Amino acid sequence: MKKSENSRRDFIKKSATLVIGTIAASSLLNQAFASETISENNFSPLDGGKFTLPVLPYSYDALEPHIDKLTMEIHHSKHHQVYVDNLNKALQTSDASVLGSPQTFENIFDKIGKLQPALRNNAGGHYNHSLFWQLMTPAKAGVENVPTGKLGDAIKTTFNSLEEFKKQFADAAMKRFGSGWAWLIKTADGKLVITSTPNQDNPLMNLDAIEKKGTPVLALDVWEHAYYLKNQNRRADYIASFWNVVNWDTSESLFTNSK
Ligand SMILES: [Fe+2]
Known part of the structure; x- marks a missing residue:
């Protein structure tokens, strides 16, 4: 360093x-x-x-071609x-x-x-x-972008496989009506849970409206401003692109460093 x-x-x-x-x-x-x-x-x-x-930890074009x-x-x-x-x-x-x-x-x-x-x-x-x-980072050519370590193990234990986790996370992101966020959180009892929130709410807010509370481990912005220029109304394409640029190191750190 x-x-x-x-x-x-x-x-x-x-x-x-x-x-x-x-x-x-x-x-x-x-x-x-x-x-x-x-x-x-x-x-x-x-x-x-x-x-x-x-300041962004990378340049504006660093996530190309996945995020423009x-x-x-x-x-x-x-x-x-x-x-x-x-x-x-x-x-x-x-x-x-x-x-x-x-x-x-x-x-x-x-x-x-x-x-x-x-x-x-x-x-x-x-x-x-x-x-x-x-939670995003430039994609590495020829390297499959997957979680490893304790988070990778916990995802497999909780959701049976990474593919099943991605499917359920994408489902939460797709079903969020209008604008909002999809989340993977670690609950107070240490469980991994997928959830979503409307607008700019998040799972840390002390509100009855927040059904599932916990520490964010992964977050995806599903407001149209996050994808409309490249994907127009195709939110599913944007979600598929996101997996290429997920910063699993940050995600792992959020998972392992929260109690
Ligand atoms: Fe946004």
């Missing part, structure tokens, strides 16, 4: 530790945010008290930026006595039911997209 990467990782780790060290949270959220990967990729750096758009450059560029620099901007605006007009501090995802998701809808939409939008970027 390059020295600059080491320095960056150290900085992020220390920043994350400072933030996480001040948090007293519910057990589920605590587990989710205790994840090493979430900490290392602390995508909520408080730059002057504001959330910022994270223009979609990635607009998705990241326009759509995601709007969630960040609107999240910061919503925080400025939120009741500080309800919100409390620190202004982290953990705190916001824990209190989400008591906060204005703009926070649900935009804190969710910022968190979900930040995670999504980390």
Whole structure:
């Protein structure tokens, strides 16, 4: 690893530790945010008290031909930026006595039911997209992109085979009416579960409407803005493309580092 990467990782780790060290949270959220990967990729750096758009860990064209450059560029620099901007605006007009501090995802998701809808939409939008970027990586030529390690074993144990898991995950993504997300989560009792959420909700939100709660292990954005330019209305083609660029290392880290 390059020295600059080491320095960056150290900085992020220390920043994350400072933030996480001040948090007293519910057990589920605590587990989710205790994840090493979430900490290392602390995508909520408080730059002057504001959330910022994270830098993509690869170039806009790096996921070609599976996810096209223009979609990635607009998705990241326009759509995601709007969630960040609107999240910061919503925080400025939120009741500080309800919100409390620190202004982290953990705190916001824990209190989400008591906060204005703009926070649900935009804190969710910022968190979900930040995670999504980390869960993709350029495809390697000639190498089958499959999960290995403990996650690979757990997927086979839970779903009988990787193929069956992909089929059920794709089914959840296809059946999400309108806009939303498909998830593989690790529940508080350590089980792998497939679920989906509407809009920018996610399985970390402390809401009755979130049927299945847990730590995200894999996430897929099924809003049309994620695929319409390349795939138009063919969501199934987009889902099939996604498997080529899943970052199973990040997914494995999320799985093994959550309790
Ligand atoms: Fe999106």
